[in-house]
Amino acid sequence: MTALGTSLLVGREAPFEPQEGVRLITSAIERGDAQAMSVMATLKAAGAWVPHNLDEAMDLLGRAAEGGSDDAREQLLILAGDPAPAAEARQGTTTTGIWQRLRKSFDFEKWVTPQSAKQVWDWPKVYTAEKFATPELCKWLVGRSLGKFTASMMFNGKRPVFLASRTCSDFSFGVVEGGIVLLLLRIRVMLLTGLRIEQMEPPQIFHYALGQEIKPHYDSLYDGTHGYGPEGTYRGDRLATFLMWLNDDYEGGELEFVKVGFSYKGRAGDGLFFASMRDGKPDSKSLHGANPVTRGEKFILSQWIHDRPFKAS
Numbered sequence: 001m002t003a004l005g006t007s008l009l010v011g012r013e014a015p016f017e018p019q020e021g022v023r024l025i026t027s028a029i030e031r032g033d034a035q036a037m038s039v040m041a042t043l044k045a046a047g048a049w050v051p052h053n054l055d056e057a058m059d060l061l062g063r064a065a066e067g068g069s070d071d072a073r074e075q076l077l078i079l080a081g082d083p084a085p086a087a088e089a090r091q092g093t094t095t096t097g098i099w100q101r102l103r104k105s106f107d108f109e110k111w112v113t114p115q116s117a118k119q120v121w122d123w124p125k126v127y128t129a130e131k132f133a134t135p136e137l138c139k140w141l142v143g144r145s146l147g148k149f150t151a152s153m154m155f156n157g158k159r160p161v162f163l164a165s166r167t168c169s170d171f172s173f174g175v176v177e178g179g180i181v182l183l184l185l186r187i188r189v190m191l192l193t194g195l196r197i198e199q200m201e202p203p204q205i206f207h208y209a210l211g212q213e214i215k216p217h218y219d220s221l222y223d224g225t226h227g228y229g230p231e232g233t234y235r236g237d238r239l240a241t242f243l244m245w246l247n248d249d250y251e252g253g254e255l256e257f258v259k260v261g262f263s264y265k266g267r268a269g270d271g272l273f274f275a276s277m278r279d280g281k282p283d284s285k286s287l288h289g290a291n292p293v294t295r296g297e298k299f300i301l302s303q304w305i306h307d308r309p310f311k312a313s
Helices: 002-010 018-030 034-046 054-066 070-079 083-090 098-104 108-112 135-145 175-193
Strands: 118-121 126-129 169-172 204-208 214-217 238-245 255-257 262-264 271-275 288-290 293-295 298-306
Touching (some): 002 018, 034 054, 034 070, 034 175, 070 135, 126 262, 175 238
Antiparallel strands (some): 214 288, 238 298, 255 262
């Protein structure tokens, strides 16, 4: 029941029927299913098809962890504000009530508030945010995406197409797949960039295997003439791009702004964001690419942010 309900909420390789999905998840919770509690916790935190209530969401996550949900336990370990019970849980020597201790140690304000960004380039405007996330969070995000990557495409102004200039693969998160952790991480991105969550596309993880790259390109979508999106009427464009490095045990793969000679390679958990527009138009100096990976493999989180509420998915 939980598996079917979750599939209907995601709509990936299954019908997208969220109300029926919520009904099935609710029924599974009434039967005591811990994973259903974890899924419902995410829905309540997002306000997706059920009323938004973060406190209730965290309580459900705590109950799910107590009930044995690995998903809930992993999220609580990332969200916990008290390192002592978190270290105990990671060592596998858990004591009675430890998951509730972790739930109660969660501090929303502290968790979502980032350190100030540092401007490192003026045109295009580029900012870095080192240690934006913990290595544990990065590892968790990679784990959520493994086995789900598909060949990357690029938007040509009308529709996504395959291009030889982009050889990597990607995975786009839905609400359920990102859990409470990714919902809160996007609030942190909002506070860092000063741009609203409503302006954000669904977050993605890009995977670069050995030799894979993205040739220099612009992140702009709108060609200035043709609307796009499901109804063909959306005319917004990407105002900024936020990137977060999820691993650093590889060589090559640098982000390079080819028109200005600036390149960057972060460590796991480091963030960077840059402006794609200048004076209301695509910034001609924001041409950028990802160099080929020469050893290992690279994972990076991408969050595109528009100049208005995003309504093109």
